[in-house]
Amino acid sequence: MTEESLKKEGKFTYAEAGEGPAIIVLHGLMGALSNFDETFHYFSKKGYRVLIPELPLYTLPLLETNVKNLAKFLKEFMIFKNLDQAILLGNSLGGHIALYFTKHFPEKVQALVLTGSSGLYEKSMGDSFPKRGNYEYIEQKTRDVFYDPNVATKELVDDVYSIVNDRNSVIKTLAIAKSAIRHNMAKDLPSMKQPSCIIWGKQDNVTPPEVAEDFQKLLPDAELFWIDKCGHAAMMEKPQEFNEVLHRWFSSRNI
Numbered sequence: 001m002t003e004e005s006l007k008k009e010g011k012f013t014y015a016e017a018g019e020g021p022a023i024i025v026l027h028g029l030m031g032a033l034s035n036f037d038e039t040f041h042y043f044s045k046k047g048y049r050v051l052i053p054e055l056p057l058y059t060l061p062l063l064e065t066n067v068k069n070l071a072k073f074l075k076e077f078m079i080f081k082n083l084d085q086a087i088l089l090g091n092s093l094g095g096h097i098a099l100y101f102t103k104h105f106p107e108k109v110q111a112l113v114l115t116g117s118s119g120l121y122e123k124s125m126g127d128s129f130p131k132r133g134n135y136e137y138i139e140q141k142t143r144d145v146f147y148d149p150n151v152a153t154k155e156l157v158d159d160v161y162s163i164v165n166d167r168n169s170v171i172k173t174l175a176i177a178k179s180a181i182r183h184n185m186a187k188d189l190p191s192m193k194q195p196s197c198i199i200w201g202k203q204d205n206v207t208p209p210e211v212a213e214d215f216q217k218l219l220p221d222a223e224l225f226w227i228d229k230c231g232h233a234a235m236m237e238k239p240q241e242f243n244e245v246l247h248r249w250f251s252s253r254n255i
Contacts, residue, residue, distance in 0.1 A: 006033070006054070012077055013054040018044030021110065021255065022083050024074070025052040028092025028116075028233070029176060030142075030160050035091070038239035039246075046247060051086075053077045055097070058163075058172050065172045066179035067093075071101040078108060087255065089113040089246075091233055092206070096180055103188045111255050112196040113246060114215060116204055116232040119185040121211050135161055146231040147203040189218035196222035197249045199242055201230030223249065 006013050015033055023043055025036050033052045044050045055070055074097060078086060087110050090098035095117025102109045138161045143149035163169045196219045200212035209226075216224040225245045227234045235242045249255075 010080070011056075012080060014077070015040060015052045016050070017041070018047070018049045020047040020049050022049045022051060022081075022086040023113075024078070024083075024086045024088055025050065026074070026088065026090040026094030026097050027052070027055060028094050029057065029173060030163065032156075032159060035233060035236045039089075039235045039243055042239075042243040043247070048087075051077075051081065055094070057176065058169050060172075062171065062175060065175040067096055067100050067176070067183045068179070070097045070176075071104065074098075074101050075105060075108075084108065085110045087111045087113065089115075090117055091115050091235060093118055093176065093180060095119060096183070096185070099185045099188070099192070100183060102192050102194060103185070106192065106194070109194050111253070112192070112194050112219075113199065114196065115199045115234045115242070116201065116207050117198075117211075117215065118180050118207060119183075120214050120218075121207065138164060144205055144231075145233060146237050147201065147229050148231075148237060151231075151233075151237050186214075186218060189215070190220060193220055195253050195255065197246060198222055198224040199234055199245055200224065200226055201232060201234050201237065202226050202228045203230060204232045206232040225249070 006015055017040065025039065027033060027035060033054060036052055040050050040052060056073055060069055085108055088098035088101065095114040096119040098112060099119045102112060139157045142157045142160050143152040146152055198212050198215050200209060202209060212224055216222045227238050227241050230238045
C-alpha cells in the first residue's frame with residue numbers, strides 16, 4: 001500500500017478495495033496502514049469490501065486525543081462511506097477503539113475481530129517513553145513487538161524513531177496511552193453480543209496471552225485462535241495464517 005494508493009477525501013485518508021460486507025481495519029498506535037497489506041488484498045478478493053482509515057492519532061487537538069474521540073472519528077467515517085454496519089478488525093489500540101465503538105453503537109457492528117488488542121491490559125504504551133535520540137533503544141523496543149525481530153525492518157524502526165523524536169507525537173502518544181488505561185473495557189465486554197474472533201500471537205509481549213483468554217471469557221460469543229511463533233501484530237508477522245484463520249471463522253459464522 002503506497003501513499004499514491006490512498007484516497008484523500010475531506011478529512012479522511014483511507015484505502016478501500018473489494019465489494020461485499022464491509023470490514024473496517026483499525027491500526028494501532030505505531031501501526032502504518034501498510035501493516036495490513038496482505039489482509040487488505042486477501043479479503044478484498046474474497047468477497048469483502050475492506051476499508052482502512054488512517055486514524056488521526058497525531059492530528060487531533062491534545063485534549064481530544066483519546067479513545068473516545070477516535071471512536072467518534074470511526075463513526076464519522078462510517079457515515080461518510082454510507083455504512084450502516086461493518087465488521088471491525090482491530091490490532092492493539094485499534095482493537096480498543098473497536099470495543100469502545102461497539103459499546104456505544106452496537107447496532108453498527110456486525111462482528112468483532114481482535115488481535116493483540118488493548119482494552120483490558122497493556123504494558124502501558126508509555127511506560128518507557130521517551131528515550132529520544134537513542135536509535136538502538138528504539139530499534140530494540142520495536143523488535144520486541146515481534147517474535148521474529150527481522151519483521152522490524154529498518155523502514156519500520158525509522159518510522160517509530162521519527163514518532164518518538166517528535167515532541168508533539170510523544171505528547172499525543174502518552175495522552176492516548178493514559179486514555180487507554182482509563183477506558184478499561186472489562187465491565188462492558190459481557191454486554192457485547194456480537195460474534196467475536198480473537199486471533200492472538202502466543203508470544204505477544206505487549207498484550208500477553210492471558211489477555212486473550214480474558215477477552216474470550218468476558219465476551220459472550222467469542223472464539224480464540226492462537227498463532228505460534230508470533231508476537232503482537234499477527235496480521236503483519238504471520239499474515240497468511242492470520243488470513244486463513246479469519247476466513248475460516250467468517251465461513252463458520254456465515255459472515
